[in-house]
Amino acid sequence: xxxxxxxxxxxxxxxxxxxxxxxxxxxxxxxxxxxxxxxxxxxxxxxxxxxxxxxxxxxxxxxxxxxxxxxxxxxxxxxxxxxxxxxxxxxxxxxxxxxxxxxxxxxxxxxxxx
Amino acid sequence: xxxxxxxxxxxxxxxxxxxxxxxxxxxxxxxxxxxxxxxxxxxxxxxxxxxxxxxxxxxxxxxxxxxxxxxxxxxxxxxxxxxxxxxxxxxxxxxxxxxxxxxxxxxxxxxxxx
Numbered sequence: 037x038x039x040x041x042x043x044x045x046x047x048x049x050x051x052x053x054x055x056x057x058x059x060x061x062x063x064x065x066x067x068x069x070x071x072x073x074x075x076x077x078x079x080x081x082x083x084x085x086x087x088x089x090x091x092x093x094x095x096x097x098x099x100x101x102x103x104x105x106x107x108x109x110x111x112x113x114x115x116x117x118x119x120x121x122x123x124x125x126x127x128x129x130x131x132x133x134x135x136x137x138x139x140x141x142x143x144x145x146x147x148x149x150x
Numbered sequence: 151x152x153x154x155x156x157x158x159x160x161x162x163x164x165x166x167x168x169x170x171x172x173x174x175x176x177x178x179x180x181x182x183x184x185x186x187x188x189x190x191x192x193x194x195x196x197x198x199x200x201x202x203x204x205x206x207x208x209x210x211x212x213x214x215x216x217x218x219x220x221x222x223x224x225x226x227x228x229x230x231x232x233x234x235x236x237x238x239x240x241x242x243x244x245x246x247x248x249x250x251x252x253x254x255x256x257x258x259x260x261x262x263x264x
Contacts, residue, residue: 042193070251079240079254080194129193131252138184138244139252143193 042142059130065110066132156255173241182244
């Protein structure tokens with residue numbers, strides 16, 4: 037099946053710094069990628085939808101200046117958490133979809149801001 | 151509006167006994183429904199999906215689910231639980247074709263007792 041790779045799997049950063057998370061579709065071209073956030077023992081909440089070559093569409097309540105999304109190619113989307121704070125600590129998961137098919141999920145990134 | 155409700159936040163079964171994880175959905179459209187499994191600190195793995203074909207859907211690892219429109223349900227079952235089935239399970243409804251936004255249920259944590 038289709039493989040989506042997310043990097044890094046874990047990251048610890050200091051408060052006030054920025055962190056970039058990469059999401060790559062390894063064996064297919066993804067027209068659309070999605071970014072989710074999962075709080076401890078909670079479900080996944082969609083943060084934004086990114087389409088290659090265009091601006092991301094953010095869900096209500098998600099700060100676009102805080103969570104910068106770039107989808108520069110059909111195989112790579114990045115999420116940058118800017119000026120991270122402890123409350124940004126969470127599990128972030130990306131997914132990518134092939135046109136007309138279901139989405140495939142990355143392994144997730146555990147972000148801890150200290 | 152689309153939504154999905156997982157009726158049990160925790161389910162415990164003994165190894166070798168049947169598993170039932172309940173899911174009810176609400177959708178204005180003919181829905182696409184999925185079950186995903188998440189092991190600790192891991193990404194999501196697709197167990198099975200319903201996309202308006204056969205109402206009884208067979209998935210991986212012996213899981214299956216039945217789509218019942220009259221009951222708006224899509225319960226996940228397995229005849230005999232294995233220790234390796236212990237994980238978090240998410241029922242997901244997909245928004246209408248063309249968006250592939252996923253709405254996640256709150257999750258059910260399955261515990262398998264030896």
